Amino acid sequence: MKERIIIKRLDKVLYQGKILNLPIKEKYIIKKSIEIFGDEDPCIIHMSFIIKEFVTTLLMLFKNNNTKLIYAKNYLKELSFINLEDLSTITIELEGRHK
Amino acid sequence: MKVYLDNASTTSVSKEVLNVMLPFFKEEYGNPSSLHEIGIKNRKVINNARNKIANLLNCQRNEIFFTSCGTESINWALKGIASENNTKSDIITTRVEHHATLNSCEYLEKQGYTILFVDVDNKGFVNLDHLKSLISESTLIVSIIMANNEIGTIQNIKKISEICNKANTYLHIDAVQAICHTTINLQETSIDLLSISGHKFHSPKGIGLLYIKKGTHIAPLIHGGQQEQKMRAGTENVAFIVGMAKALEIGLTNLKDYEERLNTYAKMFLKRLDEAKIDYLLNGAEIGKNRLPGNLNLSFKGLDGQVLEYLLNKKGIYVSTSSACDSESIESSHVLKEINVPKEYINGTIRFSIGNYTTFDELIYVIDNLIEIINQEK
Numbered sequence: 001m002k003e004r005i006i007i008k009r010l011d012k013v014l015y016q017g018k019i020l021n022l023p024i025k026e027k028y029i030i031k032k033s034i035e036i037f038g039d040e041d042p043c044i045i046h047m048s049f050i051i052k053e054f055v056t057t058l059l060m061l062f063k064n065n066n067t068k069l070i071y072a073k074n075y076l077k078e079l080s081f082i083n084l085e086d087l088s089t090i091t092i093e094l095e096g097r098h099k
Numbered sequence: 100m101k102v103y104l105d106n107a108s109t110t111s112v113s114k115e116v117l118n119v120m121l122p123f124f125k126e127e128y129g130n131p132s133s134l135h136e137i138g139i140k141n142r143k144v145i146n147n148a149r150n151k152i153a154n155l156l157n158c159q160r161n162e163i164f165f166t167s168c169g170t171e172s173i174n175w176a177l178k179g180i181a182s183e184n185n186t187k188s189d190i191i192t193t194r195v196e197h198h199a200t201l202n203s204c205e206y207l208e209k210q211g212y213t214i215l216f217v218d219v220d221n222k223g224f225v226n227l228d229h230l231k232s233l234i235s236e237s238t239l240i241v242s243i244i245m246a247n248n249e250i251g252t253i254q255n256i257k258k259i260s261e262i263c264n265k266a267n268t269y270l271h272i273d274a275v276q277a278i279c280h281t282t283i284n285l286q287e288t289s290i291d292l293l294s295i296s297g298h299k300f301h302s303p304k305g306i307g308l309l310y311i312k313k314g315t316h317i318a319p320l321i322h323g324g325q326q327e328q329k330m331r332a333g334t335e336n337v338a339f340i341v342g343m344a345k346a347l348e349i350g351l352t353n354l355k356d357y358e359e360r361l362n363t364y365a366k367m368f369l370k371r372l373d374e375a376k377i378d379y380l381l382n383g384a385e386i387g388k389n390r391l392p393g394n395l396n397l398s399f400k401g402l403d404g405q406v407l408e409y410l411l412n413k414k415g416i417y418v419s420t421s422s423a424c425d426s427e428s429i430e431s432s433h434v435l436k437e438i439n440v441p442k443e444y445i446n447g448t449i450r451f452s453i454g455n456y457t458t459f460d461e462l463i464y465v466i467d468n469l470i471e472i473i474n475q476e477k
Contacts (some may be wrong), residue, residue, distance in 0.1 A: 001406045002476055020406075044429055045405075052409045 001055060003073050004095040007084065015083055016095075019055050023083035028054070058092070068094040101415040102461040105403045106454030107248055107276060107394060108419055113301040115349060116342045119305070123338035126441035131335050132324070141337045148344035156310065157292075157353050158285040164309045164327045165340050169275035169296030170199040171320070172309040173242075175331070176271040176292040179317040180240050181212060184269075187239035191215045191230065191268075194437045195223055196244050200273055201433075204242075212239070221438050222384045223252035230262055240269040240291075246277035249382030249421045249434040249450060251394030253281050257288050264289040269315065275299055275307075279350030280391050281358070291315050297339065301455070302346035306339035357455055361392035364453050364462055368395055375470045379446050382435060393453030396421070398440055402476055405429065407469075410476070411449075414468045419450045 005022065009013040015023060032050045033042040042050065057078060061070055072079050073088040084090060103111075112120075123144075129137030131145050146160075153160040166172045177190070177200065180211060192204055194216050204214045208261075215233045218226040225243060233239065241263050246253045254270060263270040271292040274283060279300035285293065293310040309319055323332025350357075365386050372379055378400040384390040399407065404420040411418055421432030431445050440448070453462070 001403075048405055049409065052406070056413070082400060092106070 001059075003053065003059065005058075006093045006095055007090055008093070009080075009086075009090050014090065019058065020051065022051075022055060022058070023036050024051060024054055025083045028081040057081075062094055100461065101417075102457070103163040103417050104451045104453060104457065104465060105390070105402065105417050105419050106457075107251075107299075107450060107452035109304060110301045110454060111456070112342070113346065113349065116302050116346045118344075119345045120196075120338040120342040123341060127337070131337060132326070141335075144337060145315045145335055145340055148340045151344045152308070152347055155347050156283065156285050157287075158310060159313060160311055160329060164308055164311060164331050165335060166307045166309055166331060167305055167333075167336070168307045169197075169273070169294050169299075170281045172294035172296070172307045173197070173199040173271075173275075174203050174272055175309055175320040176294060176311075176317075177207060177240065177242060179320055179361075180269055180271070180292070180422050181207050181210070182318040183316045184239055187237050187268075189213045189233075189235065189237045189239060191213055191217055191233050191238055191241045193217050193219055193225060193243060195219050195247055195250075195434045196242070197248055197273060197275065200242055200244065207448040213237075219437060223247050223250050223382075223434070223438050223439060224384070224389075225259060226256055227255070227258055227262065230259065234262060234266040234268060236266075238266060240271055242271040242273065244273040244276070245283070246274070246281060247383065248276040249432055249435060250396045250438065251276075251391035252383040252403050253277065253389050253391065256283075256290070259365050260289040276391065279347065279354065279357075281388075282354065285310065285312075292317075294382070297343035300350040302343040303339050306336055306343045352396050353455075358392045361453050361455075361457075362386055364457065364459070365393055365395055368451070368453075368462060368466060371466045372397075372470070377470065378471055380440065382440055382448070384436065393457070395453070397449055397451065398435070398444035399447035399449070399473060400444050402473065404446060404448045406476065407449050407472060410472045411465075411468065414472075416465050416468060419452070421448055421450060 001020055003019045005019050029050050030040055033039050037046055061075055070092045073092045076087055079087055129141045131138060131141040149160050149163050152163050164312055190212050192200055208214045217233055218229045243254055243259055260270055269291045272290050273294050275294055275296040291312045292449050295308045297306040318328050321332050326332055326335055380398045381397060382396040408418055408420050420453055435445050435448060
């Protein structure tokens with residue numbers, strides 16, 4: 001989980017950095033916390049666990065599609081946790097190690 | 100494959116322990132204080148369990164008091180002594196104690212007691228000279244964790260007890276992590292109070308005991324009925340008391356084999372990491388008589404322990420980090436900070452605690468996956 005990503009809309013960079021710092025919607029974190037821990041008020045350690053769950057979802061999309069570039073419009077449901085507007089117009093790229 | 104390497108957090112209830120407990124949930128449900136057949140039977144059962152435990156620990160039966168857990172025992176030991184003996188002002192402990200001790204001391208500090216911390220070295224051993232220098236006529240009690248729950252370091256309790264005995268202070272030993280994992284003989288050391296928790300040695304969560312040496316002046320923590328010689332009120336948890344006595348019997352009977360087997364496993368684990376050229380530190384004492392068998396508290400350079408724990412969990416491998424959360428950040432363990440684990444290692448710490456039921460094949464699976472994950476995360 002040391003991977004870094006670049007999220008772009010056209011050529012504009014919306015986020016560049018560690019995948020673990022990916023912007024995630026708070027309501028998704030709470031929803032996941034209730035699902036996993038039965039807790040609507042997760043502590044920081046539980047929040048950190050939940051973030052890793054979302055990051056794993058994204059990493060699996062890269063892995064399962066054997067790609068380093070994802071068009072979010074193809075995975076709107078799976079990526080709906082990302083806290084960015086209009087996901088259908090963004091791309092997510094794994095930095096380095098291009099195919 | 101699922102591999103549980105978090106036995107220092109808690110253990111499974113063994114089949115033998117479960118079997119002796121089961122009748123007390125259904126047929127043998129009488130209150131031990133009742134003077135009818137099923138009550139009287141359970142009074143006898145508790146007394147027999149107490150006798151068995153006293154024999155195993157080499158103490159007297161009326162020195163054993165059942166509690167709900169290790170934390171209750173520790174709270175009782177410290178607050179009970181403080182409440183009953185307010186002519187002395189100082190309490191001595193270490194900064195590598197369990198939070199049950201640290202937070203009880205913090206509470207007592209607010210009540211006016213002075214808390215003094217004895218130094219530990221970079222393996223977690225108590226500095227005996229520093230203890231001698233701190234101890235005085237004002238010292239009410241010294242409280243030391245016998246085997247550290249995080250790094251597994253086992254203290255020289257005999258030496259510590261000699262120092263306390265000479266200074267005429269009470270000595271409380273937190274043996275929660277130690278019992279059934281290393282030898283304790285209450286006749287060979289001058290311990291006044293000793294805390295034990297059942298779930299660390301294959302009996303259920305929710306049962307513990309406090310050994311209180313005869314003649315110790317201590318107040319109850321929980322007030323109510325006349326149970327436990329009027330010292331710990333509350334209807335006795337018969338099933339769990341019976342279970343804990345059985346677990347203690349099994350654990351102490353098999354201790355030598357357990358120690359040898361787990362130390363062999365632990366050495367093999369580290370050898371494989373060395374062969375794979377993994378950059379790690381073993382926190383605490385060297386593997387052997389001064390370290391809990393099967394405890395491997397390892398810090399991996401430049402890695403994130405939380406991530407390692409998460410990725411191992413995805414492989415069905417269950418371990419612990421020692422981190423704690425405050426409101427806004429994840430804090431490194433107070434124990435690791437106290438023994439000065441270097442900053443490039445401290446965040447990459449995982450505690451693997453091998454248990455009695457861990458198999459060789461399971462360990463191979465863990466090591467293979469761990470090496471793969473570390474190489475991927477480097």
